Amino acid sequence: MDKLLSIFRPSTGSRELRRQPLFTGMSWLVLLFLYAPIAVLVVFSFNDNRSVVRWTEFSLRWYAAALENDDIRRSAMISIQVAFTATVFSTIIATMAALATTRGGVYRGRSAAIALINQPLMIPEIVTAIATLAFFSILRQLTGVTGIGWLILAHTVFCVPFAYMPIRARLSDMSVTYEAAAADLYATPWQTFRHVTLPLLMPGVMAGAMLAFVVSLDDVIITLLVAGPGETTLPIYILGQIRRGVTPEVNAISTILIGLTVAMVTLTFFLQRKRK
């Protein structure tokens, strides 16, 4: 426990903090309530029994059942298709926005632009979802276009601020002298971006992309309202299954999702740490 806490310990004043009454107990409680449910879910996904409260024997049968379930496979494919496309577009947009807000000099309305890009993070998602639904209904009627494109568009939009944050953070940390040096050595603005800015920015871009991917993969509320028929993503499918009671099959899919998310977050962490 001490070892674990030492990771988070700031260099000064930590000794005093640790001596506060209840500090250790509180820490244990918080960690317990954060991670115990997840641990239980993961453990019972390997349970041979149909019950999710009584352990009998280790088995991978629910993973097999999940992977053989056509509905799950279809919704997983849709999820990945939507998340991947939304990630690519939102990361490109976020990169351009980050460049404009850190490398575009000082201009009127820059702070407002940054606030506008980040604002969706602070608007309740249900509000965004209803607004998107209403707006897209109008657009659908006007254009007559239907299909999964609308869902991808909605995901792209709400992923932008998530991708924007790490990219902008990395750009702000990056000295503009590298770009000045490139320009000084006859690189055109495009060559400077291609050979200097982008390679140095890559860890930030990858971190932003992975964050966007996870956020898109995980989304329920906006997807629930915007998705058309046959556009059931994995979280929506799981939600539907839950209504009929928690099954070990759902535990198995959830565990796979957790594994995927943890892998991506870990990768993001290491990419960001590699920044120097």
Added chain:
Amino acid sequence: MIDVRNVTKRFGQGQAAVTALGDVSLTIPEGSFFTLLGPSGCGKTTLLRLIAGFELPTEGEIALDGQSIGHLAPNDRPVNTVFQSYALFPHMSVARNVGFGLEMLKRPKAEIDGTINEMLDLVQLGEFATRRVDQLSGGQQQRVALARALAPRPKVLLLDEPLSALDLKLRKGMQSELKRLQHETGITFVFVTHDQGEALAMSDQIAVMSAGSVRQVGTPEEIYTAPRSRFVADFIGDTNIVNATLLGFDGDAAKIQFGEGTPLAVHTASTSLAPGPVHVALRPETIRVVDESAETALLRGEVVDSTYFGAGSQMLVRLEDGVSVHVQVSTPRPVGSRVGLECDTSMLHVLED
């Protein structure tokens, strides 16, 4: 040749505008080692950035060999920079850093490879071509930065305090290496520094700057021995600044008087001064100590301190008007004794304020 004509640079708008350079004109001769010297905030780096193209002049024009370049983008100017922080590209090898300029100019690969080898040999880093830049020491990174900036054979090389991050010993070595490189390549070097010793040791010409303007341009000898203004005299080396009265001018010589002493004719660069109290510079090593009663003594005072420094001693003499003067002597007079100070009148310089 670089011609800086009436360049003004202001940062910010309206009331909050800060003038970094005010109406600066300067000619930098081709093939020379030219130093911009001044304290921090004097505008020397701004002038360098204007020549490089990282800033655009608010007013005025910069010309290179007769062609106006003041409003071109940095990549359109045949000028390269060695940055204070070196700014080597961390994701590229040493060789690719050095070849970057030629690569951007889309030169043939054979030419780029040839130049990389030539440049790395020039800075004695031949065996480091495949290294990553973060595996090099500070001094080695410095030389890579030089090789990178020299590789495209610019007409002008700009150096922004490139030695300030090195320790003293390395700095001395790099000073002579820079002079050698300048001599071998024949490229015009424009060097920015706040270190007057560095400027005197390396430059063909020095421009002393303060508060956004050029105070004096000249060879190191001219700047050192004949400072025009109080600022330049103060900034370059140890100097004594004493009070005198300007009586008038006799041709290009100024007639001055110390206290009630005999009027003296001394050289001055500025004949625009009004008669009255002025400041006169005299270097500690040009002063001789004589008896107080000596006829030749220009100034008289009391020894208040004496410091032995090996090759001689430095005495501090307080003059009658309270101004203290440093004097270098081989055998110091005892503290408390009264002395006279004499000096060739050619070593005296009337200063503008």
